[in-house]
Amino acid sequence: MMWHSVLEKQSSLCVMERPERWCGNLIGSMTCKVGVSKKITAKQARRKIMAMKKTYKEGLSWTNENRQYFWEATNCQCYGCIALCGEISDKVFGKYAPVTKHSNFSRIKAGDHIRIGNEHSVMVLQKNGNMLTVVEGNYNATVHWGRKITKKELQESGFYVETRY
Numbered sequence: 001m002m003w004h005s006v007l008e009k010q011s012s013l014c015v016m017e018r019p020e021r022w023c024g025n026l027i028g029s030m031t032c033k034v035g036v037s038k039k040i041t042a043k044q045a046r047r048k049i050m051a052m053k054k055t056y057k058e059g060l061s062w063t064n065e066n067r068q069y070f071w072e073a074t075n076c077q078c079y080g081c082i083a084l085c086g087e088i089s090d091k092v093f094g095k096y097a098p099v100t101k102h103s104n105f106s107r108i109k110a111g112d113h114i115r116i117g118n119e120h121s122v123m124v125l126q127k128n129g130n131m132l133t134v135v136e137g138n139y140n141a142t143v144h145w146g147r148k149i150t151k152k153e154l155q156e157s158g159f160y161v162e163t164r165y
Helices: 004-011 041-054 081-093 151-157
Strands: 014-024 025-032 068-071 076-079 100-102 113-116 120-128 131-139 142-150 160-164
Touching: 041 081, 041 120, 068 081, 076 081, 081 113, 081 120, 081 131, 113 151, 120 142, 131 151, 142 151, 151 160
Parallel strands: none
Antiparallel strands: 014 025, 068 076, 100 160, 113 120, 113 160, 120 131, 131 142
8 A cells, every 4th residue: 555655656657456455566557548649739729729719709609607617727717818828738738747937027938828817827829029829718707808908907917927948
């Protein structure tokens, strides 16, 4: 049992199946989910996200009450706006692609999740100078494409970025 605990700390994706003791050693088989993510460019990420406009249509009802998603890469049970970001991120980068955080506007790219003022989440479609274009869920209780957000607005509200680049 001690061995199983060590494995859980190292990777939540590995599970010991049918553990048995043999001369004091724990033996059994292990199942691991391993995801290999291919690096993509911001242009490729934007193209993939824009292709999802047919699935996540403008005006589609999207609230904390009717939309949730377990974003495994961040270990987050997500609702509303962040659920949309998690779903899209997994479809663009792969479910097991690692997520890192930063708060540097100059490093933001298409496909990044931005948490604004710890109140709302958006997914970056495009960055043009000090202006971002985003898609978001739970914007007036719906999915909304194309809102513009400035660097100044983000800095005034406070923000962090979760990226898979």
